[in-house]
Amino acid sequence: MSIIVSAKDLNLYYGAFQALIDVCLDIPEKEITALIGPSGCGKSTFLKTLNRMNDLIPGVKITGELTYHGENIYNGGLDVTVLRKNIGMVFQKPNPFPMSIYDNIAYGPRLHGKLKKAALDDLVERSLKGAVLWDEVKDRLKKSAMGLSGGQQQRLCIARALSVEPDVLLMDEPTSALDPASTAKIEDLMSELKKNYTVVIVTHNMQQAARISDRTAFFLVGVLVEVGQTNDVFSIPRDKRTEDYISGRFG
Amino acid sequence: MRWGVATPSRNKKLSARRRISGGLLKGIVFLCAGVTVALLVGLLGFILYHGLGNINWAFLTTARSALKNTIGIFPNILFTLYIIITALLISLPIGVGASIYLNEYASHKRLARMIEFTAETLTGIPSIIFGLVGYLFFCRMLGLGASILSGALTLVVMVLPIIVRTTQEALKTVPDSYREGAVALGATKWYMIRTIILPSSLDGIVGGCILAIGRIVGESAALIFTAGVGYQLVTNYFQALGTSGGTLSVALYVYVYEQGEFEAGYGIAAILVMIVLLVNFATKLVKKKFKRI
Ligand SMILES: Nc1ncnc2c1ncn2[C@@H]1O[C@H](COP(=O)(O)OP(=O)(O)O)[C@@H](O)[C@H]1O
Ligand SMILES: [Mg+2]
Numbered sequence: 001m002s003i004i005v006s007a008k009d010l011n012l013y014y015g016a017f018q019a020l021i022d023v024c025l026d027i028p029e030k031e032i033t034a035l036i037g038p039s040g041c042g043k044s045t046f047l048k049t050l051n052r053m054n055d056l057i058p059g060v061k062i063t064g065e066l067t068y069h070g071e072n073i074y075n076g077g078l079d080v081t082v083l084r085k086n087i088g089m090v091f092q093k094p095n096p097f098p099m100s101i102y103d104n105i106a107y108g109p110r111l112h113g114k115l116k117k118a119a120l121d122d123l124v125e126r127s128l129k130g131a132v133l134w135d136e137v138k139d140r141l142k143k144s145a146m147g148l149s150g151g152q153q154q155r156l157c158i159a160r161a162l163s164v165e166p167d168v169l170l171m172d173e174p175t176s177a178l179d180p181a182s183t184a185k186i187e188d189l190m191s192e193l194k195k196n197y198t199v200v201i202v203t204h205n206m207q208q209a210a211r212i213s214d215r216t217a218f219f220l221v222g223v224l225v226e227v228g229q230t231n232d233v234f235s236i237p238r239d240k241r242t243e244d245y246i247s248g249r250f251g
Numbered sequence: 252m253r254w255g256v257a258t259p260s261r262n263k264k265l266s267a268r269r270r271i272s273g274g275l276l277k278g279i280v281f282l283c284a285g286v287t288v289a290l291l292v293g294l295l296g297f298i299l300y301h302g303l304g305n306i307n308w309a310f311l312t313t314a315r316s317a318l319k320n321t322i323g324i325f326p327n328i329l330f331t332l333y334i335i336i337t338a339l340l341i342s343l344p345i346g347v348g349a350s351i352y353l354n355e356y357a358s359h360k361r362l363a364r365m366i367e368f369t370a371e372t373l374t375g376i377p378s379i380i381f382g383l384v385g386y387l388f389f390c391r392m393l394g395l396g397a398s399i400l401s402g403a404l405t406l407v408v409m410v411l412p413i414i415v416r417t418t419q420e421a422l423k424t425v426p427d428s429y430r431e432g433a434v435a436l437g438a439t440k441w442y443m444i445r446t447i448i449l450p451s452s453l454d455g456i457v458g459g460c461i462l463a464i465g466r467i468v469g470e471s472a473a474l475i476f477t478a479g480v481g482y483q484l485v486t487n488y489f490q491a492l493g494t495s496g497g498t499l500s501v502a503l504y505v506y507v508y509e510q511g512e513f514e515a516g517y518g519i520a521a522i523l524v525m526i527v528l529l530v531n532f533a534t535k536l537v538k539k540k541f542k543r544i
Binding site: 051053056058080081082083084085088089091093095096097098099107108111112157160161164 | 431432433434435436437438442446447451
């Protein structure tokens, strides 16, 4: 089991407000790591430090060390474009672009370099198959992506993230806007994905974390309280606060 | 509980009174709407009735001839086109660029708000003042004289706020989730703007252009000072930039007010009315076309 992303004493400030406090977390390759914790505890914030989406927010300050394959993510010389190509992201609300299904998937590859049409077609097909959406959309690739159902849109966004061949996938509550049937489909998809990708998923649904993840990290007001094998965290939590949270005593 | 109880008879009385006052209000609203429509139809009808008869092929395709004592508005049509093209060529990149800067880059929200306020204020200033300033600055200080270029530059100042406002409104309706989605795939900000933000605000930009064209076509006060009232045929665009030329609206003013040529005036008025109708129609069409995506 090799560590692909590693945080050491990570602190993050939004202006004067500290949202992450001395977070130390290793994320092993080709596993699903779930981040759980009550709303506002810093799960999304932590996730967004990994692909530097926090760069978009003015006034963010980060200290500590965060590495990807041993390289410091916040090293000034690092190419953010390449980092974000390698560490893809899926958002809470499906956010397909207002263009055709095909162009949605082709957006990333086109942005990272020129491809022949056949190669691009192939990549689009592979990405859609990877997100188990191909059969549903193969006859309407040129139709607008806005016409898909919410669950299909979210799988489209997963396919779009896969299209640039990342090795880490960050997912911020990817099913919280979806109905149970679509949620089940995406959960199935995730166990497929972990064969090829490292997945970090934020969820406030503890059953979901228990069902799909290999490891679970529990956050509370900016502090990483406990991390371990999902089974252990849920059955024999080491910290009293974790036990209170997973038994539903607060949340 | 006394006032909570509605006896059947009281209920009936109340609803009757409500019906009468409601009916009265409806009648007044109807009357107002009727008057508005009647005014509009009457005005358009009057102009078209008097004007259409004066429009013929020679009127549209020749220049004014003192020799034959005929009036033709072909030069004015060309001048109008030249001014529209020049003003848009300059104001569109500046206006869209400024809006993109304000909406996507400016971290100084105070500056952005100040520019927005300035743009709004500029929209309300009477056009004769733009004419005066344009005359002093472009014609005299820069030495461009009364020319299509001076007129177009003056109009740039006038339509820039329109373009900035409509473009910015369009940019604001683009959800942040598109921006995040593109950036998360590794797009640079500029690439994201080019491929997602601009295409999805195209309707607003086109709408702004159409509004600007409407404003330019209808403008006379600001142009009489700056572009002049010339009516000689100039077919070369670049040559026209340096010559004095009256647009259709200016020609209308000159023919009617200075020369008493009412037939020509009505003819031009009819053409202008049709252009305005066309512009409004085009705006609707653009809105509808883009709504579907
Ligand atoms: N852009 C921001 N500016 C200031 N504070 C923020 C910002 N984003 C999040 N926060 C604060 O940081 C804390 C953690 O937020 P977040 O990471 O979104 O929590 P979670 O995803 O666990 O619900 C919250 O207290 C939130 O109010
Ligand atoms: Mg969150």
